[in-house]
Amino acid sequence: MEQQLKQLEQEALAKIEVASNLKELNEVRVAYLGKKGPITDLLKGMGKLSPEERPKMGALVNTVRENVTEKLEQKVAQLEELAIQEQLEKEAIDVTLPGRPVRIGNRHPLTRVVEEIEDLFIAMGYEVAEGPEVEKDYFNFEALNLPKGHPARDMQDTFYITEETLLRTHTSPVQARTMLEKNGEPFRIICPGKVFRRDNDDATHSHQFMQIEGLVVGENIRMSDLKGTLNTMAKKMFGEEREIRLRPSFFPFTEPSVEMDISCFKCGGSGCNVCKHTGWIEILGAGMVHPNVLEMGGYDPKKYSGFAFGMGVERIAMLKYGVEDIRHFYTNDNRFVSQFHRTEG
Ligand code: PHE
Numbered sequence: 001m002e003q004q005l006k007q008l009e010q011e012a013l014a015k016i017e018v019a020s021n022l023k024e025l026n027e028v029r030v031a032y033l034g035k036k037g038p039i040t041d042l043l044k045g046m047g048k049l050s051p052e053e054r055p056k057m058g059a060l061v062n063t064v065r066e067n068v069t070e071k072l073e074q075k076v077a078q079l080e081e082l083a084i085q086e087q088l089e090k091e092a093i094d095v096t097l098p099g100r101p102v103r104i105g106n107r108h109p110l111t112r113v114v115e116e117i118e119d120l121f122i123a124m125g126y127e128v129a130e131g132p133e134v135e136k137d138y139f140n141f142e143a144l145n146l147p148k149g150h151p152a153r154d155m156q157d158t159f160y161i162t163e164e165t166l167l168r169t170h171t172s173p174v175q176a177r178t179m180l181e182k183n184g185e186p187f188r189i190i191c192p193g194k195v196f197r198r199d200n201d202d203a204t205h206s207h208q209f210m211q212i213e214g215l216v217v218g219e220n221i222r223m224s225d226l227k228g229t230l231n232t233m234a235k236k237m238f239g240e241e242r243e244i245r246l247r248p249s250f251f252p253f254t255e256p257s258v259e260m261d262i263s264c265f266k267c268g269g270s271g272c273n274v275c276k277h278t279g280w281i282e283i284l285g286a287g288m289v290h291p292n293v294l295e296m297g298g299y300d301p302k303k304y305s306g307f308a309f310g311m312g313v314e315r316i317a318m319l320k321y322g323v324e325d326i327r328h329f330y331t332n333d334n335r336f337v338s339q340f341h342r343t344e345g
Helices: 002-018 022-033 038-048 053-091 109-123 151-155 173-182 223-238 291-296 313-321 334-340
Strands: 134-136 165-167 187-196 208-218 244-251 254-263 280-289 305-312
Touching: 002 022, 002 038, 002 053, 022 038, 022 053, 038 053, 109 187, 109 208, 109 223, 109 313, 109 334, 173 187, 173 208, 173 291, 208 223, 208 313, 223 244, 223 254, 223 280, 223 305, 223 313, 244 280, 254 305, 280 291, 280 313, 305 313
Parallel strands: none
Antiparallel strands: 134 165, 187 208, 208 305, 244 254, 254 280, 280 305
């Protein structure tokens, strides 16, 4: 009997070993450990054994059952593990495949120019100030020494909303607003923003465009401070070799008033198509803040003085990047805007 048991165990273990799926294993289980299996049969025959042999055989049968059961469980676990491996292999994602490229946007050329100018002036102690695009006639004109009926108002064809409200024609109303806000304290500001004028759109004109304005108010602010500041800006924006030239001009809110030219960055001054063969390119308007403007802003013109300048952002961008039509800035054509990827930083 002992012999038989050992043989059965060997058989069962061998079948388990070669079983390749859960179904086959179950068949082995039923065949050897089931109620009709040979081990059960052997147990039934134990009655014929002597009382001394019975516990010995009982223990042996139990060991065989345990061994076969244990082996079965091991094999089940092994097969399950294998099945998981196979599934993982089937469902594997190739992480080395290149991804779909993500298109990265970039700053609009006008934003780039504004930020470049802002950075420069922030480094010189200026604050960035902003004002509304729908403005009061008072701030756009009157507080800038342009009373109602003043002929110089004709220089800026205006979109009026009512008698007293309009779309601002320049960023200069931010000057008047800031002076009132600062309440007599000295300050330096730089103000970028959109402005609007009644104009027929063409390659160099747009009814909406951008300006950036600067204003310094304090004690002992002189024309030489204005000139030094503009000179620094011209070199930063258009290259260290640039020279500036101030020509007398007229703005009702500055006295004296000037227009600033830079030496042509293309030909260096000898004359070419960019500078229309003059060697100079007009960049901005500027001047010393008019005493009337200071007074309306709450500053005593005997104690305080200041300078102001204002320029068109599109014009700077057109010169800097060689853009031949102002309308390119507004049509959102990707072929145009994607050319301004930052190469630095
Ligand atoms: N506001 C003026 C314009 O739009 C420019 C300017 C600003 C001139 C400040 C002098 C001082 O033409």
